[in-house]
Amino acid sequence: MSDSVPSSSIDLLQGSLDVIVLQTLRWQPMHGFGIARWIQRVTDDVFQVEEGTLYPALYRMENKGWVKGDWRITENNRRAKYYRLTAAGKRRLAEEAKTWQLFAGAMTKIMTAVPSPA
Amino acid sequence: MNNESSAGADRWRRYLRFWGANVLADVDDEIRFHLEQLVAYYVECGMPPDDARRLAAERFGDRDMIARSMRTLANQRESAMRRTQRFDAIIRDIRYAIRQLAKRPLFTFVAVITLALGIGANTAIFSAVNTVLLRPLPVHDLDELLFVQANIPKLNLMGYPVDPTEAFELSAHNDIFSAAAGFHTTNPVLTGAGEARRLVAARTLGKFFDVFGAVPYLGRFYRPDESENDQHRVAVLSYEFWQELGGDKSIVGKRMELSGASFEVVGVMQPGFRYPLGTQLWIPFPFIGDNKENHGRMYMNAVARVRPGIANAQLHAALDAVDAKFHTGDGSANYYFTTRPFVSVLAGDLRPALLALLGAVGLVLLIACANVASLQLVHGAARTREMAVRSALGADRGTIIRQLLVENFVLSIGGGLLGLVCGLAILKLLALAGASSLPALETVRLDGRVLGFTAIATILSGLMFGIAPAVRAGRVDIQSTLKEGTRSLSLTAHRSRLLQVGVIIQVALTLVLLLGAGLMVRSLRGLLTQNPGFVAERVATLRVTLAGPSAQAQRLTQFFTNTLGRAAATPGLDAVGMVSELPFSNTSNSSPFSIRGRPQDPNGPALHANMHNVGGDYFRAMGIPLLRGRLFDATDTKESQPVVIIDEQLAKLYFPNEDPIGKQINQGPDATIVGIVGTVSQGELGEPPKATTYYPYTQHPWYNSMFITARTRLPLSSVVPMLRNVVTQVEPTAPIFEPLMLDDRINASLAPRRLAMTVLSGLAALSLGLAIFGLYGVISYAVSQRTTEFGIRLALGAQSSDVRRMVIRQGVVLALIGVAIGIVGGFGATQALSKLLFGVSPRDPVTFLGAPVVLAIIAVAASYLPARRATRVSPLEALRS
Secondary structure (H helix, E strand, O other): OHHHOOOOOEOOOOOHHHHHHHHHOOOOOEEHHHHHHHHHHHOOOOEOOOHHHHHHHHHHHHHHOOEEEEEEEOOOOOEEEEEEEOHHHHHHHHHHHHHHHHHHHHHHHHHHOOOOOO | OOHHHHHHHHHHHHHHHHOOOHHHHHHHHHHHHHHHHHHHHHHHOOOOHHHHHHHHHHHHOOHHHHHHHHHHHHHHHHHHHHHHHHHHHHHHHHHHHHHHHHHOHHHHHHHHHHHHHHHHHHHHHHHHHHHHHHOOOOOOOHHHEEEEEEEEHHHOEEEEOEOHHHHHHHOOOOOOEEEEEEEEEEOOEEEOOOOOEEOOEEEEEEOHHHHHOOOEEEEOOOOHHHHOOOOOOEEEEOHHHHHHOOOOHHHOOOEEEEOOEEEEEEEEEOOOOOOOOOOOEEEEOOOOHHHHHOOOOEOEEEEEEEOOOOOHHHHHHHHHHHHHHHOOOOHHHHOEEEEEEHHHHHHOOHHHHHHHHHHHHHHHHHHHHHHHHHHHHHHHHHOHHHHHHHHHOOOOHHHHHHHHHHHHHHHHHHHHHHHHHHHHHHHHHHHHHHOOOOHHHOOOOOOHHHHHHHHHHHHHHHHHHHHHHHHHHHOOOHHHHHHHOOOOOOOOHHHHHHHHHHHHHHHHHHHHHHHHHHHHHHHHHHHHOOOOOOOOOOEEEEEEEOOOOOOOHHHHHHHHHHHHHHHHOOOOEEEEEEEOOOOOOOOOOEEEOEEOOOOOOOOOOOOEEEEEEEEEOHHHHHOOOEEEEOOOOOOOOOOOOOEEEEEHHHHHHHOOOOOOOOOEEEOOOEEEEEEEEOOOOOOOOOOOOOOEEEEEOOOOOOOOEEEEEEEEOOOHHHHHHHHHHHHHHHOOOOOEEEEEEHHHHHHHHOHHHHHHHHHHHHHHHHHHHHHHHHHHHHHHHHHHHOHHHHHHHHHOOOOHHHHHHHHHHHHHHHHHHHHHHHHHHHHHHHHHHOOOOOOOOOOOHHHHHHHHHHHHHHHHHHHHHHHHHHHOOOHHHHHHO
């Protein structure tokens, strides 16, 4: 089934995982699997989140107080750990989002630039 | 995903949780859930379950490694959380304690003040002990330093300095001493740099700097061989003196003019090293000529650093060898060396005084703690209900005890902080009271060690006054307390016993302090009524010096004679004289002598006497009586027959059965005895008298510096300008120093005792206050507990005087038990004062009768007020309540 992974998928840039996860939790609490699926779906399978980095990242952010994990019952009546954004996490996300928009905008300009007449 | 395995996992999870391993379980659960979801997702996409499981595991990666890093992170969070919780719990306890204390402001105020006084007194005295006894000098291994002292028991010369050759000889025993040195203090006059100044200098012989392990801050120290000839005129400045001169590093190599001779500055001493006290510079002692040849002049302080591991026997064998080298004839019964630890000599009389005070403040702290503990027990009774309610609501005994201990520590920390302030204030007071007379106390200040001591005293006091009431309060019987209701809180037998023990302790300790203070007061009064042999009142004294190369014998005699002549003619000065050393100036210059026509008796007392140079109307100015013969007069000149006046002590010792007038003695110069004067206390009041000889300066101008003594009715402030005027007229450049009334000098010699007396009296008064307060509180409390009983008694016809007597008896019994214990304790404790006492025994019956009686009377008074309240109980009210 390895061929089902799109060849255009890219590894997440170091450091960008945090902001993606925070953004994921922006509207509602989610468990780890949900976060991974959501990212995959939103980016049309471009971003593949690795469990080996996702969970330690979640735990690290929990230690920093950006997210908070609680055990809840899922719709299928299973216990799962749901993460939600804390106030500190929201502030952090706002800062990161600003940086990313600047970066993405600049990047787009560079990539779409046409040679200016001499 | 089958339900069975998931249910099994849940069960397993519960076991993990049961053992508290929730981090392990959570991580495990989270990974398992993820994998299950992933498998389910693949299956949904149409994959067969087995393949889905395989792929999910593959996709997930190294499960153990991921789990491990998650666990590490989770554990970090857990421990951080636990720390916060513990911290929060302490903060909560402290907040609660402060709220509880704020509800009882009077109790809190009294307890904190009581503790602050106790801790403050300890802080102040410990800082003095720390500065004076523990770190008096920046010197390593102070305990290896010894003073070597000479003793001539038959002459009452005990613990005297040695002569220079003896001090020098100690260095030869380098198997015993790693370094040895001699030193004495002189006062050279600094000239050639503005106004002439009189300096404090130490002249040293031998390895003075090695003995102390001192390090030069700048330049170098001079070598021992530079101190053994007069070739090297070199000086080492104290750091403080160098700073005073401007602190210029280029001073090394410069020259300075000291009493007319030019000295090269070779170095600056390390900061903080000022030994002997107040020394501004160190210069070599010229070990040549008379200084080397003339034996028996005892003015050199000998100090040595003994090698580690040297037995006492070896040490004394070496000292005996030095003795034998110089004293063959007169045997060890007449002359021998002893050693004293350097530290104890350094502190002198302050040592026993400070140690006694340290003991006393310890007692004060105990009293303060007992007092606060009693207060708490009384209040603990009022809080029994609060405790019962709290334990009924589920607080266990440990929680309640912890809460009370926190409350106590909050109290004691409050007391400690305020105590630090108190301590500083007491130090200020001590410095104000004793600064001029006790220079060693000037440098007392708080340092890390003192702060540590205060912290320990604070914690210890928190434990001392806190444990008993806290444990007691933890032992609440919920049921009976709640049933009893709010009002009749019974004084349980246990609590009342604790309270009584507290009062007894306070009374006993207070009595010990009262006894100490009483003994000191009686000693000081005894000393002040001692006859010093002269009339100290209304004698102005100051030092005049003729410095520089002009100070030759001829000029000196002229200078002193002219000064005396002009001073005597000044109106307001009734009698004016001069003397080389005043009584109570703590200098001694004892020299051997021989009596013409009488061979030295090897078994008789060695012939030794304090030498004085006098002039003018010295004896009349001082009020020293002439007993026989004549005083010096104008006929005693360089050309006439050399004469000497001896004191009564010398006459008694050496001429018991004959008339000394007309006899000749030789103490350096030959001289004929022309008069006998009264004996004068030289060092300290109450000291055994020493034989003394007086020589006229007109025949022997030994000193370029003398004290003027002027009997006058004028205050010192008007005498000083008059004398300055006189001296300037005779010699414009001659400086005058140290103006002081003679009785102030005597007071200064009593300063350590006065300090001990003042502080002990203050502490005794403080303790007395606390003890009265404690007794009053306990009796009042007992009365309040027995209101009903008194009401019944009065209703049944008891007289109010009966009730009153009953209450007072209770107080008096407690006080008497305390007094009895205090007397026994006092017998032991006052021994520690024996060195400070004069004319009273440590078991002085007057003090041991007086203090207990005073205390007992005060105890009756303290019990009387509550007793009166007991009789005012209205029987009706008492019975109804």
